[in-house]
Amino acid sequence: MARSAASKTQTRIQREKTELIMTAALEVFATFGYRGSTIDQIATEAGLSKPNLLYYFDGKQEIHTRLLEHLLDRWLAPLKSLDAKGEPIDEITAYVMRKLEMARDFPRESRLFANEILQGAPRIMEQISGPLKSLVDEKAAVIKSWSDAGLIAPIDPYHLIFSIWATTQHYADFDAQVSVILDHRAASRFEDAAMHLSEMFRRQLRPSAT
Amino acid sequence: MARSAASKTQTRIQREKTELIMTAALEVFATFGYRGSTIDQIATEAGLSKPNLLYYFDGKQEIHTRLLEHLLDRWLAPLKSLDAKGEPIDEITAYVMRKLEMARDFPRESRLFANEILQGAPRIMEQISGPLKSLVDEKAAVIKSWSDAGLIAPIDPYHLIFSIWATTQHYADFDAQVSVILDHRAASRFEDAAMHLSEMFRRQLRPSAT
DNA sequence: TGATCTTTTAACCAGTTGGTCAGAAAACCC
DNA sequence: GGGTTTTCTGACCAACTGGTTAAAAGATCA
Numbered sequence: 001m002a003r004s005a006a007s008k009t010q011t012r013i014q015r016e017k018t019e020l021i022m023t024a025a026l027e028v029f030a031t032f033g034y035r036g037s038t039i040d041q042i043a044t045e046a047g048l049s050k051p052n053l054l055y056y057f058d059g060k061q062e063i064h065t066r067l068l069e070h071l072l073d074r075w076l077a078p079l080k081s082l083d084a085k086g087e088p089i090d091e092i093t094a095y096v097m098r099k100l101e102m103a104r105d106f107p108r109e110s111r112l113f114a115n116e117i118l119q120g121a122p123r124i125m126e127q128i129s130g131p132l133k134s135l136v137d138e139k140a141a142v143i144k145s146w147s148d149a150g151l152i153a154p155i156d157p158y159h160l161i162f163s164i165w166a167t168t169q170h171y172a173d174f175d176a177q178v179s180v181i182l183d184h185r186a187a188s189r190f191e192d193a194a195m196h197l198s199e200m201f202r203r204q205l206r207p208s209a210t
Numbered sequence: 211m212a213r214s215a216a217s218k219t220q221t222r223i224q225r226e227k228t229e230l231i232m233t234a235a236l237e238v239f240a241t242f243g244y245r246g247s248t249i250d251q252i253a254t255e256a257g258l259s260k261p262n263l264l265y266y267f268d269g270k271q272e273i274h275t276r277l278l279e280h281l282l283d284r285w286l287a288p289l290k291s292l293d294a295k296g297e298p299i300d301e302i303t304a305y306v307m308r309k310l311e312m313a314r315d316f317p318r319e320s321r322l323f324a325n326e327i328l329q330g331a332p333r334i335m336e337q338i339s340g341p342l343k344s345l346v347d348e349k350a351a352v353i354k355s356w357s358d359a360g361l362i363a364p365i366d367p368y369h370l371i372f373s374i375w376a377t378t379q380h381y382a383d384f385d386a387q388v389s390v391i392l393d394h395r396a397a398s399r400f401e402d403a404a405m406h407l408s409e410m411f412r413r414q415l416r417p418s419a420t
Numbered sequence: 421t422g423a424t425c426t427t428t429t430a431a432c433c434a435g436t437t438g439g440t441c442a443g444a445a446a447a448c449c450c
Numbered sequence: 451g452g453g454t455t456t457t458c459t460g461a462c463c464a465a466c467t468g469g470t471t472a473a474a475a476g477a478t479c480a
C-alpha cells in the first residue's frame with residue numbers, strides 16, 4: 001500500500017512515480033481543465049496503466065488538489081520578494097521581469113492557474129481569498145506608500161498589479177495566439193516582451209515633473 | 211425536421227429555442243471548456259431535455275462551432291474601428307475603452323475565447339491565423355506609422371496590442387480573482403480599471419519631449 | 421374540426437469515465 | 451535462494467457520455 005498521503009517513508013519508486021504522475025497531470029490539467037481531463041489520459045502521458053496510477057493517488061481530485069497546493073507557493077514568490085526598502089521603480093520593474101520569466105519557464109503552471117480561475121476558482125478559492133489576497137493587500141500598501149510619497153506617479157496599486165499579472169501571463173496562457181500572430185518573430189517573443197513591458201511600466205510609474 | 215443549418219425558413223419556436231440553446235451553451239462552454247462540458251448540462255441550463263436539444267442541433271461540436279463563428283466578429287469589431295486618420299493617442303485609448311467594455315458586457319464570450327486559446331486553439335486556429343492575424347497586421351502597421359512619425363512614443367505595435375488585450379480581458383477572464391481581491395471595491399472595478407488603463411496607455415504613448 | 425406538420429419525450433444504445441479488486445510480477449532483504 | 455513487501459496488471463463495475471429512434475403531444479391551418 002502506498003496511497004500517497006498515508007505513508008511517511010517513501011521508497012525510491014514511490015518518489016519517482018509520484019513525480020512522474022504529477023508532471024503528466026500538470027500537462028493534461030493545464031490544457032483541458034479539471035473536468036476535461038481524464039485519468040486515462042494522465043496515465044498514458046505518464047506511461048502507466050490507470051490502476052497503476054491509482055495505486056499512487058486516491059483519485060483524480062487528489063492529484064489536482066496536490067498540483068494546486070504546490071502551485072501557489074511558486075506563484076506568489078515573485079511578488080513576495082518585492083522589497084519595500086528598494087528603489088520603487090526598479091523594484092516594480094524587477095517584479096514584472098520575474099513574472100515574465102515565470103510565464104516563460106512555467107507556462108503549464110500558468111495555464112493550470114488560468115483554467116482554475118476561468119472556472120470560477122471552485123477548488124482554489126480559499127487560497128485566493130486567504131494567502132493570495134493577504135499578500136496582495138500587503139504589497140499594494142507598499143506601492144501606495146511610494147505613490148503617496150511622490151516616488152512614483154499616482155496610481156491605483158491593485159489595478160497596477162492586475163496589469164502586471166495580465167500582461168505577463170498573457171505570454172503563457174495565450175501562447176497559441178501570440179505565436180501565430182508574431183510568426184517569424186515568435187522566437188524572440190519573451191525578449192521583446194521584456195523590452196516592451198519594462199518600458200511600459202517605467203513610463204507609467206515615472207513621476208511627472210510638476 | 212429542423213436540424214439548424216438545413217431549413218432556411220424558421221418557425222418562431224425554432225428561432226426562440228436555438229437562441230435559448232446558444233445562450234445556455236455559451237455559459238457552459240465558457241466555464242468548462244469544450245471537453246469539460248456535456249450536452250446534458252447545456253440542455254438543463256436551457257430548460258430542455260437532451261433529445262429535444264439535439265432536435266435543433268446536430269451535436270455538441272456543431273453548437274460549439276457556431277458559437278465560435280459568431281464570436282470572432284464581435285471580438286474583432288473594436289480593433290476594426292481603430293482609425294488610421296484619427297488622433298493617435300485618442301484612437302488607441304478609445305480602443306482600450308471599447309475592449310474594456312467588451313470585457314464588462316460580454317464576459318462569457320471572453321471566457322469562451324480564453325478557454326479555446328488556452329487549449330491551444332484547436333477549433334479556432336484557422337480564424338486566428340487568417341482574419342485575426344490579417345487585422346492585427348494591418349492595425350500594427352498603422353500604429354507603427356504613428357510611431358515612426360513621432361506622433362506617439364516609439365513602441366512595438368504587436369506587444370502593445372497584446373498588452374491591451376491582456377489588461378482588458380483580465381477583468382472578464384479572471385473576474386473570480388479580481389472580485390475577491392478588490393472585495394468591497396469590486397463594484398466599481400470597471401470604472402476604476404478604465405481610469406487606470408487610460409492613464410497607463412496615455413503615459414506610455416505620449417512622445418517624450420526631446 | 422380534422423389533417424398535417426412541428427416539437428417533445430421516454431426508452432434505448434454503444435462507448436467512455438472514475439474507480440475497485442484479486443492476484444501476478446518485481447523488488448527487496450535476510 | 452526463499453520469504454516478504456512493494457509494484458503492477460487484467461478483468462470488472464456502475465455511472466455517465468454523446469447520440470438515436472419511434473411514437474406521443476402540440477401547433478397550425480384549411
